[in-house]
Amino acid sequence: MTLPYAEPLTVIDPAELVIPEPPRRGEEGGAPCFPCDEGSDANLIWSDAHWTLHNPGRTGLPGSVWLASRVHFDSFADMPAEVASTFAGVCGLVERAVLALGDVGRVHLYRWGDGGAHFHVWFVPRPLGRLDMSGPYLMAWEDVATPASDAQIAEVGHRIAAAM
C-alpha cells in the first residue's frame, strides 16, 4: 500500500493539545445532531426497526454508505442491548450489498466518531485490484479521488438498497 503523494513526505509535530475538547454535533453546546434531524432523510436509502442506511453527500469511492442507529446514543459503550443484538447482522447485510456491486476487493468498516455524537459507521469499498489503496491508506486515496456525481451516488445507492 502507498499514499497518493510523491515522496519525500516530511514528518511534522502534532498540534497543541485542545483540552477540554469542543462539543461534537449532537452534544450539549454543539451543533444539532444530524441523524436526528429530518433533513438526514434526504440521503436515506434503506431502513429497518433499528438502523438507517444513507448515501454520502460526497465521495470519490461510489458504494460508500453510512449506517446510523435510529435512536440517539454515542458509541458501543452506550449502545442499547436490543440495538447491539442486531449490529453484526445489519453490517453483514450492508457488506454483502456493497460487494454485490461488483469489482469490489474489500469492504472496509470505519467508526470514527469525532464529528458527531450519534452512532454511525462507514462502509467504504476498496476497488478490486487496487492493492495500493489497501488498509488505512484507502481514505487518503478517497480524499484525492475525483468526486462521483450526485447521479452516480444515487444510482449506486439504489443498487445497494435493492440488495439489502
Ligand SMILES: [Zn+2]
Ligand atoms: Zn442523534
